[in-house]
Amino acid sequence: MLHARLAHLPEQSHAHDHEHHQLVLALAGRAEFEVDGRGGEVCRMRACLVPGDARHAFAGTGDNRMLILDLPPQGVSDEDRELLARLFEAPRYPTLDADFQNLLGYAGAELARYGSDPLLARALGGVLLRALHLRLFGETPRPATGPLDMQRLDGHIRSHLARRITVAELAQVACLSPSHFHAQFKDSVGLTPHQYLLKQRLDAAARLLRETDLALVRVAEECGFSSQSALTTAMRRYLGLTPGALRRG
DNA sequence: ATTTCTGACCGCGGACGTTG
DNA sequence: CAACGTCCGCGGTCAGAAAT
Numbered sequence: 001m002l003h004a005r006l007a008h009l010p011e012q013s014h015a016h017d018h019e020h021h022q023l024v025l026a027l028a029g030r031a032e033f034e035v036d037g038r039g040g041e042v043c044r045m046r047a048c049l050v051p052g053d054a055r056h057a058f059a060g061t062g063d064n065r066m067l068i069l070d071l072p073p074q075g076v077s078d079e080d081r082e083l084l085a086r087l088f089e090a091p092r093y094p095t096l097d098a099d100f101q102n103l104l105g106y107a108g109a110e111l112a113r114y115g116s117d118p119l120l121a122r123a124l125g126g127v128l129l130r131a132l133h134l135r136l137f138g139e140t141p142r143p144a145t146g147p148l149d150m151q152r153l154d155g156h157i158r159s160h161l162a163r164r165i166t167v168a169e170l171a172q173v174a175c176l177s178p179s180h181f182h183a184q185f186k187d188s189v190g191l192t193p194h195q196y197l198l199k200q201r202l203d204a205a206a207r208l209l210r211e212t213d214l215a216l217v218r219v220a221e222e223c224g225f226s227s228q229s230a231l232t233t234a235m236r237r238y239l240g241l242t243p244g245a246l247r248r249g
Numbered sequence: 250a251t252t253t254c255t256g257a258c259c260g261c262g263g264a265c266g267t268t269g
Numbered sequence: 270c271a272a273c274g275t276c277c278g279c280g281g282t283c284a285g286a287a288a289t
Contacts, residue, residue: 166262166263167262167263182263182264182265193263194262194263194264194279198280215252215253216252216253217252225280225281226280226281226282227281227282227283228252228253228254229253229254229255229281229282229283230280230281230282232253232254232255233254233255233279233280233281234280236254236255242253242254242255243253243254244252244253244254244288250289251288251289252287252288252289253286253287253288253289254285254286254287254288255284255285255286255287256283256284256285256286257282257283257284258281258282258283259280259281259282260279260280260281260282261278261279261280261281262277262278262279262280263276263277263278263279264275264276264277264278265274265275265276266273266274266275267272267273267274267275268271268272268273268274269270269271269272269273
């Protein structure tokens with residue numbers, strides 16, 4: 001039966017396998033995973049799906065708090081079994097949007113408070129699992145219905161990525177007031193304009209790191225980070241790994 | 250020597266509520 | 270939808286450590 005629990009992962013690496021699927025989410029801190037040879041970091045922005053029977057190793061980083069969903073095969077309807085099979089057909093490290101992170105935060109707080117209650121542990125696990133499933137396989141979120149012209153915004157961001165871009169400026173591009181733009185944007189994209197901008201910068205930086213051997217200082221410059229240190233800080237905060245590690249990995 | 254990473258601190262501006 | 274005002278989160282800077 002599906003069950004959610006909180007756990008601290010020790011820094012010392014552990015390897016094992018078990019027949020049930022597992023979903024690992026980070027409430028705080030990070031952990032390194034390797035599942036069937038596929039490595040990845042679990043952090044606020046990224047989860048790990050461990051298929052049943054997959055040999056996996058993990059090691060927490062410092063003071064981490066993880067929310068772990070165990071999914072024993074017993075007591076699962078045929079319909080659910082199909083959904084789970086698709087979700088866990090291979091190891092994955094799905095990216096988590098801001099709304100999912102909020103949901104995760106609430107679930108973590110409830111578990112910290114009433115974690116010994118099996119009904120709550122099962123219900124919260126079900127909600128998280130379904131929310132993740134929808135993100136991976138559900139209908140894509142409706143396109144912006146309002147006045148937001150994402151193509152125009154993306155174009156503007158792309159062509160000015162190397163310099164500082166303010167939310168007020170993006171609002172101007174969208175022909176909206178800053179506050180209205182903020183509301184509209186979050187409503188249709190799921191991230192705040194600032195988070196979205198940062199994501200674009202990080203995506204561009206990740207691409208440069210993988211495809212070129214530019215020094216970090218240059219990558220930072222080209223992607224609009226004010227210094228190499230700023231790039232490293234942002235990447236560590238949001239992707240859970242440093243530029244150097246990304247390039248090597 | 251050079252590049253990369255880390256932690257602490259500070260200030261800006263994003264987030265959000267209110268009002269009109 | 271604009272124009273405030275307030276608050277605090279987080280991005281940037283800096284200095285120094287660690288890695289290469």
